[in-house]
Amino acid sequence: RKEVEQDPGPFNVPEGATVAFNCTYSNSASQSFFWYRQDCRKEPKLLMSVYSSGNEDGRFTAQLNRASQYISLLIRDSKLSDSATYLCVVDDSWGKLQFGAGTQVVVTP
Amino acid sequence: GAVVSQHPSWVICKSGTSVKIECRSLDFQATTMFWYRQFPKQSLMLMATSNEGSKATYEQGVEKDKFLINHASLTLSTLTVTSAHPEDSSFYICSATGDQYGYTFGSGTRLTVV
Numbered sequence: 727r728k729e730v731e732q733d734p735g736p737f738n739v740p741e742g743a744t745v746a747f748n749c750t751y752s753n754s755a756s757q758s759f760f761w762y763r764q765d766c767r768k769e770p771k772l773l774m775s776v777y778s779s780g781n782e783d784g785r786f787t788a789q790l791n792r793a794s795q796y797i798s799l800l801i802r803d804s805k806l807s808d809s810a811t812y813l814c815v816v817d818d819s820w821g822k823l824q825f826g827a828g829t830q831v832v833v834t835p
Numbered sequence: 836g837a838v839v840s841q842h843p844s845w846v847i848c849k850s851g852t853s854v855k856i857e858c859r860s861l862d863f864q865a866t867t868m869f870w871y872r873q874f875p876k877q878s879l880m881l882m883a884t885s886n887e888g889s890k891a892t893y894e895q896g897v898e899k900d901k902f903l904i905n906h907a908s909l910t911l912s913t914l915t916v917t918s919a920h921p922e923d924s925s926f927y928i929c930s931a932t933g934d935q936y937g938y939t940f941g942s943g944t945r946l947t948v949v
Contacts, residue, residue: 730878769841769928769940770879813878823869823930823938827878 729753732814732826739804739833746800747829749814756824758817759790761799763810764828770813773799804833837863839931841941848919848948856914856944858929864909865931869938870902873926885912919948 732749739745751759759776774781776788776797787800801808814826838861848854858868867886871879883899885891885906893899903915912931916923929941 734876767926767943767945769943771940772937822881822884823879825871825878825880827876 728826729818729824730814730816730826732829734827734829736830736832739801739808739831741804741806741833741835743804744800744802745804745831746798747812747831748796748798749826749829750794750796751814751816751824752795753816753818753824754792754795756816756818759788759797760815760817761786761788761797762813762815762825764813765810770815770825773812801831804831806833806835809833837931837933837939839865839929839939839941841929841944843944844942845945846947848946850920850948851918853915853917854919854946856916856927856929856946858912858914858931858941860910860931860933860939863931863933865912865933866909867932868906868912869930869932870904870912870914871928871930873928879928882914916946919946921948924948 761773762770763773764770774783776790780789785802789798811828811830813828816824840859842857870882873879882897883891883893887909891904906912924947928943930938
């Protein structure tokens with residue numbers, strides 16, 4: 727079983743709509759959680775950290791559910807520039823980052 | 836903010852040759868550097884973790900004699916792919932972390948072995 731699993735998508739989203747997707751992780755001892763954005767042929771860039779209480783950064787909202795071992799990302803009012811692959815990243819209890827394979831989001835005009 | 840510079844951005848080499856990739860932390864001291872590999876439509880896979888001044892710790896299945904990692908200073912780590920073959924073609928990314936910063940990624944190196 728993979729450490730971090732994501733729906734690969736693609737999620738085709740009309741501009742202005744809301745899209746949400748989850749990621750599950752297997753290591754219950756994981757301490758830190760992140761969403762990264764990766765554009766085609768580029769390095770991942772940190773989008774936001776995910777905190778237990780849930781957190782929001784502009785149009786992006788992240789939630790963490792430790793009991794069910796999943797994190798979620800919601801994007802409101804989608805922009806064309808939001809088209810990318812979103813990587814769920816978990817810092818395992820050994821201090822290593824475990825990456826999901828990514829969820830592709832395609833925002834269409 | 837923390838910046839990590841990775842060079843080269845892309846490289847094409849002949850099968851059997853070696854390729855060196857550099858990763859530099861420009862404005863912070865990177866106590867730990869990580870090297871990842873990413874194949875198309877797959878997740879980043881950690882290859883090895885290196886701490887300054889000590890030998891790298893390789894993940895299971897990664898050949899340490901093929902992927903030589905040197906982390907001689909707090910600002911520079913290098914990955915050398917020795918005797919590269921077409922199956923080594925991939926996107927290699929480094930990441931660095933220091934006392935004050937989280938994980939900062941280099942811009943990646945796209946290696947094509949022909």
